[in-house]
Amino acid sequence: MPTPHLRFAASDVTKIPPLDLTQQYKTIQGEVEAAVLKLLASGSYIGGEAVTGFEQQFADYIGTTEAVSCNSGTDALYLALRALEVGPGDEVITTPFTFFATAETISAVGAKPVFVDIEAGSFNLDLDQVEAAITSRTKAIMPVHLFGNPVDMVRLGAIAQRHNLFVIEDAAQAAGAEWQGQKVGSWGHVGCFSFFPTKNLGACGDGGCVTTNDAAIAEKITMLRQHGMRQRYYHEAFGVTSRLDGLQAAILSIKLKHLDQWNEQRRAIASRYGQLLAEVPGIVPPQSTADGTAVWHQYTLRVQPGSSNLCDQGEHYRDGLKEKLADQDVISMIYYPVPLHLQVVYQDLGLGEGSFPVAEQAAQEVLSLPMFPELLIKQQDKVVAAIRQATSALVA
Numbered sequence: 001m002p003t004p005h006l007r008f009a010a011s012d013v014t015k016i017p018p019l020d021l022t023q024q025y026k027t028i029q030g031e032v033e034a035a036v037l038k039l040l041a042s043g044s045y046i047g048g049e050a051v052t053g054f055e056q057q058f059a060d061y062i063g064t065t066e067a068v069s070c071n072s073g074t075d076a077l078y079l080a081l082r083a084l085e086v087g088p089g090d091e092v093i094t095t096p097f098t099f100f101a102t103a104e105t106i107s108a109v110g111a112k113p114v115f116v117d118i119e120a121g122s123f124n125l126d127l128d129q130v131e132a133a134i135t136s137r138t139k140a141i142m143p144v145h146l147f148g149n150p151v152d153m154v155r156l157g158a159i160a161q162r163h164n165l166f167v168i169e170d171a172a173q174a175a176g177a178e179w180q181g182q183k184v185g186s187w188g189h190v191g192c193f194s195f196f197p198t199k200n201l202g203a204c205g206d207g208g209c210v211t212t213n214d215a216a217i218a219e220k221i222t223m224l225r226q227h228g229m230r231q232r233y234y235h236e237a238f239g240v241t242s243r244l245d246g247l248q249a250a251i252l253s254i255k256l257k258h259l260d261q262w263n264e265q266r267r268a269i270a271s272r273y274g275q276l277l278a279e280v281p282g283i284v285p286p287q288s289t290a291d292g293t294a295v296w297h298q299y300t301l302r303v304q305p306g307s308s309n310l311c312d313q314g315e316h317y318r319d320g321l322k323e324k325l326a327d328q329d330v331i332s333m334i335y336y337p338v339p340l341h342l343q344v345v346y347q348d349l350g351l352g353e354g355s356f357p358v359a360e361q362a363a364q365e366v367l368s369l370p371m372f373p374e375l376l377i378k379q380q381d382k383v384v385a386a387i388r389q390a391t392s393a394l395v396a
């Protein structure tokens with residue numbers, strides 16, 4: 001693996017975005033343009049060698065025997081649930097602190113999402129609370145490796161095995177992350193990935209993939225992603241049309257070769273943020289665990305009322321900090337402001353405020369800083385300086 005390097009540059013530093021896809025494109029432009037032109041000339045736009053080639057490369061990378069590509073991470077989750085025959089009457093245990101698609105797909109197949117609160121430190125599913133949520137209707141657990149930080153898959157796998165449940169990993173934010181040296185997406189019965197452009201491995205459009213070591217599951221997903229047919233024009237199920245374009249596959253094959261280096265750069269940036277923010281009052285930087293290799297899809301801290309300068313914002317010290325950073329041209333993001341059990345579409349679950357206090361507190365406190373492999377040292381310094389200035393106590 002190439003050594004990570006922190007980037008220095010003398011260019012001027014003005015507005016710092018949460019991420020900048022144009023910087024990454026510049027580093028691979030020649031390779032990508034050549035591959036795109038070749039694909040265009042091939043006439044093979046749906047399916048074909050670019051797609052099967054990428055699927056093989058991605059399976060090899062994740063460490064599974066199979067990878068079935070599709071149109072999005074959302075479709076990957078949906079197809080995985082369908083292939084495992086999760087449907088009406090079934091329950092799937094998952095986290096309320098995630099992107100909506102996690103629970104949305106459970107609802108889309110007619111099953112019921114059963115939320116379990118998160119751990120304060122990792123923002124991931126609290127494994128101490130999972131077993132209490134298992135009922136006779138539970139069919140699967142859907143852990144999310146949120147922000148690229150892996151869930152303890154050894155412990156989660158043991159719980160699932162004890163209760164004979166499927167494990168569907170939502171690895172949309174965690175391409176390349178590892179638990180005990182083994183890639184996420186290879187631990188569960190299936191792993192689901194998104195290639196949305198902003199993800200660690202992002203296409204130039206939509207894309208997704210399911211990884212598995214079970215050939216029968218892979219075949220079933222292949223059948224469902226093309227109108228429920230194994231043999232052309234013979235339909236054995238109501239499927240969908242969800243394919244990865246040849247163009248996106250060709251681009252992803254190139255980007256996959258760079259993924260480890262990009263993730264390494266994210267780790268170097270995260271580690272530097274951690275050092276620079278360690279002593280800042282009111283700021284709690286994210287922690288990673290010894291067994292997990294995070295890929296820092298987001299660098300998400302907690303903003304707590306530890307600084308009088310932020311306390312004058314009342315309860316909204318996090319939002320206050322976000323505004324103060326924006327005033328200094330540092331753009332931060334809130335992932336996610338509303339936990340899923342409090343979304344209007346899940347009102348019928350009857351889970352009001354107070355149901356999952358750790359997730360609810362996280363939604364009030366989280367702030368994600370600019371994070372992308374090409375972030376410059378100078379830009380990072382500016383982010384940190386802006387945070388220090390905004391949080392410095394007026395009384396000091």
Ligand SMILES: *Cc1c(COP(=O)(O)O)cnc(C)c1O
Pocket residue numbers: 071072073074075098099101102144170172173193194195196206207208
């Ligand atoms: C992005 C994302 C998805 C959905 O992926 P799409 O490709 O946007 O459909 C699902 N789950 C999580 C946790 C995500 O971050």
